Amino acid sequence: MDEIERTHETKLNGLREKKQRRAPQRQILGPVTNLPQKMGDPVTNLSKYNLTDSEHDALVNGLHHVYPPEKLDQPQFICNMEYFYARLLNVRTAYQHYEQKPSTEAVRHQLTSVQLSAASELRETANSFRKVAQSELKKIGAEHRKTFSTLRSLAKNKSIIITRPDKGRGVVIMDREDYVEKMNAILDDRSAFTLINYDPTLDTENELIKFLLVLKKEGFISDQEHKLASPSGSRPARIYGVPKLHKKRENYPLRPVMSATKTVAYGLGKMLANRLNTLRTSPYMIKDRFDFVRKIRKLELGDKKMISFDVTSLFTKVPLTYTIDLILDKMYPTCSSMCKYKQRSRLCEKCRNRSDFQHLLRLATSKTHFIFDKKMYVQHNGVAMGAPLAPIIADIFMSHLEESLMDHLKQIGVCEWYRYVDDTFVLVEPTTKVENVIKILNNFHPSITFTHQLETNGSLPFLDVWVTRSPETKTFQTAVYRKETFTGLMIKWDSFVPGSYKKGSIVTLINRALASCSTYSSLATEFENIRQIGLHNGYPLSFLDTRIGIGLSKHLKISVTRGTTIVGCEKKQMYIEIPYAGSATDSFKKKLSRIAGKNRPDLDVRFFARPPSSVQIFFNTKDTIPKYLQSNNVYSVKCSNCGDIYVGETERQAIRRLWEHGAPKSLLKERLIYLDQSTTTNHEETDADEPSPTEPTRRKCQYLKKTTRIRSTPYPKPETLRCPTSVRLKNQRTNAPTTNTHLKQKKPNDEKENNDNKKQSNESSLSRHQKETGHQIDWERFKVVWHDSDGYRLQVKESLVIKAYETKLNKTTHSVPMLIFPEGLPPNMIPDPNSNTSQPPKNI
Numbered sequence: 001m002d003e004i005e006r007t008h009e010t011k012l013n014g015l016r017e018k019k020q021r022r023a024p025q026r027q028i029l030g031p032v033t034n035l036p037q038k039m040g041d042p043v044t045n046l047s048k049y050n051l052t053d054s055e056h057d058a059l060v061n062g063l064h065h066v067y068p069p070e071k072l073d074q075p076q077f078i079c080n081m082e083y084f085y086a087r088l089l090n091v092r093t094a095y096q097h098y099e100q101k102p103s104t105e106a107v108r109h110q111l112t113s114v115q116l117s118a119a120s121e122l123r124e125t126a127n128s129f130r131k132v133a134q135s136e137l138k139k140i141g142a143e144h145r146k147t148f149s150t151l152r153s154l155a156k157n158k159s160i161i162i163t164r165p166d167k168g169r170g171v172v173i174m175d176r177e178d179y180v181e182k183m184n185a186i187l188d189d190r191s192a193f194t195l196i197n198y199d200p201t202l203d204t205e206n207e208l209i210k211f212l213l214v215l216k217k218e219g220f221i222s223d224q225e226h227k228l229a230s231p232s233g234s235r236p237a238r239i240y241g242v243p244k245l246h247k248k249r250e251n252y253p254l255r256p257v258m259s260a261t262k263t264v265a266y267g268l269g270k271m272l273a274n275r276l277n278t279l280r281t282s283p284y285m286i287k288d289r290f291d292f293v294r295k296i297r298k299l300e301l302g303d304k305k306m307i308s309f310d311v312t313s314l315f316t317k318v319p320l321t322y323t324i325d326l327i328l329d330k331m332y333p334t335c336s337s338m339c340k341y342k343q344r345s346r347l348c349e350k351c352r353n354r355s356d357f358q359h360l361l362r363l364a365t366s367k368t369h370f371i372f373d374k375k376m377y378v379q380h381n382g383v384a385m386g387a388p389l390a391p392i393i394a395d396i397f398m399s400h401l402e403e404s405l406m407d408h409l410k411q412i413g414v415c416e417w418y419r420y421v422d423d424t425f426v427l428v429e430p431t432t433k434v435e436n437v438i439k440i441l442n443n444f445h446p447s448i449t450f451t452h453q454l455e456t457n458g459s460l461p462f463l464d465v466w467v468t469r470s471p472e473t474k475t476f477q478t479a480v481y482r483k484e485t486f487t488g489l490m491i492k493w494d495s496f497v498p499g500s501y502k503k504g505s506i507v508t509l510i511n512r513a514l515a516s517c518s519t520y521s522s523l524a525t526e527f528e529n530i531r532q533i534g535l536h537n538g539y540p541l542s543f544l545d546t547r548i549g550i551g552l553s554k555h556l557k558i559s560v561t562r563g564t565t566i567v568g569c570e571k572k573q574m575y576i577e578i579p580y581a582g583s584a585t586d587s588f589k590k591k592l593s594r595i596a597g598k599n600r601p602d603l604d605v606r607f608f609a610r611p612p613s614s615v616q617i618f619f620n621t622k623d624t625i626p627k628y629l630q631s632n633n634v635y636s637v638k639c640s641n642c643g644d645i646y647v648g649e650t651e652r653q654a655i656r657r658l659w660e661h662g663a664p665k666s667l668l669k670e671r672l673i674y675l676d677q678s679t680t681t682n683h684e685e686t687d688a689d690e691p692s693p694t695e696p697t698r699r700k701c702q703y704l705k706k707t708t709r710i711r712s713t714p715y716p717k718p719e720t721l722r723c724p725t726s727v728r729l730k731n732q733r734t735n736a737p738t739t740n741t742h743l744k745q746k747k748p749n750d751e752k753e754n755n756d757n758k759k760q761s762n763e764s765s766l767s768r769h770q771k772e773t774g775h776q777i778d779w780e781r782f783k784v785v786w787h788d789s790d791g792y793r794l795q796v797k798e799s800l801v802i803k804a805y806e807t808k809l810n811k812t813t814h815s816v817p818m819l820i821f822p823e824g825l826p827p828n829m830i831p832d833p834n835s836n837t838s839q840p841p842k843n844i
Contacts, residue, residue: 039488039536042170044245046252047160049173058150059171062489063164063616067148068496068582070141072133073612074829075800077579078821079793081126084576084592085820086792088600089115111819118599123820125595129588133581140496140582155618162619166244166255169489174243180373182254183241187372192316192381199376200369201629202653204264205234208363212268220356221271229271233631233652234264237370237384238622239377245485256316258370258384259622262631265364269388272364279330280395284402284417289463290515292418292425293478296467297518301474304415304427306455307434308462309441314394314422316382317447323397324361328354364389371623394421401444412436425462465516479522480513480529493538497611498580506534506544510551571604580609627784628655634786634798636833637661637766639809641775645833646766646809649798651791654784662767663779765809785831792816804830 043059045051051059085091091111111119154162161179165172187193208231216226241254260266286292311317332354339351347355366380368387383390398419406417413432418425428437434452441450453460458469466481491497491505509530517523527548534544578589589607596605634649635657650657659665766777785801788794799814801807803824818824 039486039533042487042489043173044165044170045173046178046243047173047175049157049160049175051173054146054150055154058147058154059162059615061492061495061615062169063162063171063619064169064495064614065492066496066611066614067144068137068140069612070138070145072130072137072581073579074130075797075825077126077130078800078825079788079796080577080579081122081820082796082816082818083790083793085119085122086816087574087576088596088603088605089118091115091817091819114599115819118595119819121595122592125588125591126820129581129584132584133579133588136582136584151615151618161621163240163621164242165485166242167246167483168486170245170485170487172243172245179241179254183239183256183372186241186254186256186316187239187377189316192379194378194380196369196376196378199236199629200367201234201236201264202655204363204367204369205231208264208268211359211363215356220353225271225274229268231264231267233262233650234266235262235625235629235631235653236376237263237368237386238625239370239372239384240621246483256385258368258379258386260368260384260387263368265368266388268360269364272360273388273392275331276327276389276392276396279327280392280399282395282399282402282419284406284419285395285399286418286420288420289465292420292463293465293516293518295418296425296476296478299416299427299476301469301471301476303430305430305432306460306467307426307428307437308453308460309424309426309438310451310453311398311422312449312451314398314448315385315390316379317449318382318394318397319445319447320365320381320383320393322445323393323400324358324365326400327361327396328358332357365393371625374623391421398422401441401448405440405444408440409437412440420463423463425460425467476518477522478516478518480516480526488533488536490533490537493540496580496582498585498609501611502539503547506530506539506547507551509533510548514551514555571602573604573606576605576607577610578607580611585609627782628658629653630784630787632787632789632791632794633784634788634794634801635782636785636801636807637782638778638834639769639775640778642773644769644808645805646764646769647785647798647801647805647807647833649794649815651794654782658779658782661764661777662770663777765811769809781836783833783835785833800824800830801833805833807833 041060042062043051043056154160159176161174161176163172163174164170187195208229212221212226212229215221216223221229238259239256240259241256243252243254244250245252247253260269286295332350334351334354339347344352344355365383365387367378368384369376369378370384371377383393398421402417402419406414409417413429414426414437415429416425416427426437428434434454438450438452442448460467461481464481466479468477468479470477490509491502493502495502510527513523513526513530517526530548531541531544535541576592578585578592589609592607593605596603631653632651633654634647635654637646637648637658638644648657648661763771769775770777786794786797788797795816796818799816799818802810802815803813803818804827824830
């Protein structure tokens with residue numbers, strides 16, 4: 001009996017020791033030295049505010065962490081289901097004609113038996129999911145009620161800023177005064193930024209729309225390019241800063257990042273990026289860290305020295321006018337004749353192309369305006385990090401630098417040169433002096449400054465890859481490199497997100513290890529580091545070992561044999577969003593897939609589960625877009641006299657829709673002024689042919705007004721030619737129906753009556769209410785009720801508000817057919833259009 005007990009005790013002790021070895025030790029091993037590297041605290045407090053233990057615990061999981069809510073977002077769920085049904089069966093109905101009918105008239109829908117059956121099945125499935133999901137969320141969400149209260153309390157503290165670090169994941173807390181002071185120090189650089197005293201969003205959008213239409217008619221851009229570049233519902237960009245925790249000696253400077261989504265030139269930047277992609281290619285440029293690893297492993301070791309170079313603030317320091325001229329010289333060389341100062345209609349084809357493309361580049365770069373701390377700026381030099389053109393402009397400039405200096409650099413001993421944006425890995429001869437290389441690089445342009453780092457003990461980090469000399473194999477060995485500021489933070493196992501998110505986070509680390517590690521020992525070390533990181537974030541050891549085994553097996557299969565892709569009949573894909581509510585989402589997804597396959601087997605419907613909002617939603621470091629410029633929204637306008645409300649929706653700026661309703665332009669125009677009109681600024685590095693960004697927009701549009709009067713196009717397509725009047729009349733007579741050989745003469749009274757009817761039909765409910773009752777509409781205090789990025793879902797949300805609150809100034813009960821949930825939702829689940837506060841748009 002004692003022997004059996006001793007055997008069991010020995011086994012238990014062995015299991016305990018094994019578990020302790022695998023337990024989260026909050027440290028990982030170095031890539032080469034195998035020395036322990038401690039994983040630091042993810043929360044870095046640089047402020048004077050002292051966090052409590054509960055506040056630290058609420059933030060320690062990171063800003064990307066998702067805590068389960070107590071309620072299902074039912075309005076968004078209903079919008080997604082109505083959207084899914086409308087797209088699945090192509091059920092679309094326009095309700096503009098109901099504006100002219102009595103409000104008491106019932107709206108009837110004529111559906112086929114297939115449509116009725118699908119609607120009934122979808123409604124039953126959706127209601128079942130709503131019931132189960134709400135029950136599950138109520139149970140697990142109650143556990144985090146205190147955490148949400150702590151986060152809301154932190155969000156109300158306006159003396160601090162809570163943001164993410166520049167590199168890696170984590171949470172940084174700064175004093176708001178310190179944050180604003182550091183950002184203002186960056187924006188006070190008048191060689192790159194200009195302070196302006198008005199908001200040019202609407203005028204710039206109008207200018208770009210008109211100019212793109214001219215270029216489309218002339219054939220300079222295609223229909224696809226015009227669709228991509230044309231702006232709608234634009235808003236100012238917003239700039240914010242993220243602290244560089246790895247630069248402690250410099251007192252943690254900020255890296256400016258611009259949120260450029262939905263700006264005037266965002267689509268234009270994407271269109272221009274497609275055209276400029278060929279110019280950014282260079283034999284010295286690498287695609288990513290994996291491309292670098294493949295190239296460095298092929299090199300022989302020799303006795304060459306390793307050096308890495310970095311450009312200080314490349315994006316904000318890149319000379320914009322210099323780079324734009326470089327682009328124009330490569331794409332549209334000037335003609336031999338002097339036609340620079342001629343009108344556009346008199347330019348030759350080469351000069352006109354060059355002038356048009358230059359104007360587009362200027363609109364996409366030096367005329368991008370943004371908000372910070374309720375002030376409006378224009379970045380007229382350099383490019384903003386976050387803009388679509390930023391990496392391409394930087395690459396084109398750096399490629400030109402390499403093309404110009406490489407012969408000279410090779411003469412002084414540079415052997416290999418690998419660059420990724422502003423980081424460069426260089427091999428030089430042992431006799432080469434680094435000072436000479438730095439001198440040549442820094443003398444190329446006064447705006448650009450290079451820094452360097454030498455190898456230490458035969459090793460050098462580059463792009464998160466640790467490069468080491470291997471005298472035994474006479475090659476370079478590589479492994480994964482992590483900075484000292486690495487916190488080990490990743491998606492937590494208990495984060496309320498789909499399992500695919502957690503699986504993807506581990507698979508990314510495994511694939512990075514397999515691609516970066518060149519030896520079995522470094523790969524084994526990195527796999528152990530992945531285990532420690534995963535355990536530190538709450539992942540089960542069995543899950544980690546399984547993913548590592550699968551990843552290694554796939555890597556070996558790919559290395560031995562390359563699979564051939566099977567080409568089949570491709571179906572049209574459709575993506576539908578559903579809410580993530582735990583295990584109920586998986587069964588709900590299967591039922592929806594069965595409904596989609598039964599009704600539309602020709603479609604490949606893919607459902608993706610969107611988790612609830614993360615901790616980041618509480619801490620917004622961007623300026624709020626003024627409600628007059630918010631787009632893709634449901635809005636409400638109230639009558640000052642009777643208090644009746646009108647609810648509408650628009651994908652454009654709210655101010656444009658209000659003007660169409662009859663709002664006075666003079667009143668709302670004042671809301672677009674941000675600064676004192678006496679503010680005046682100057683800036684450097686501007687193009688002589690381009691108007692100053694501080695000039696009124698009327699001056700900007702003068703160039704456009706000349707182009708819109710063009711009578712003939714220099715290089716048109718045949719179908720876009722303008723016909724003479726005689727030819728046009730002849731075509732009209734030829735194409736007219738044979739039964740109407742004589743045109744009916746309109747009487748003056750008939751024409752006046754038709755104009756009156758047309759004017760009356762175009763009147764909105766608000767303008768009719770004013771005209772019929774003499775009441776005044778409270779335009780200034782309109783409210784933004786809801787937002788949505790999709791136009792159809794936006795109309796569903798408008799219908800939900802109208803149905804719930806029975807707004808009297810609306811002539812219809814809904815603007816799109818509510819076929820799955822015709823009863824809508826009760827008012828307590830819908831944003832109130834009567835409240836005095838507008839809903840801020842969600843950050844993108």
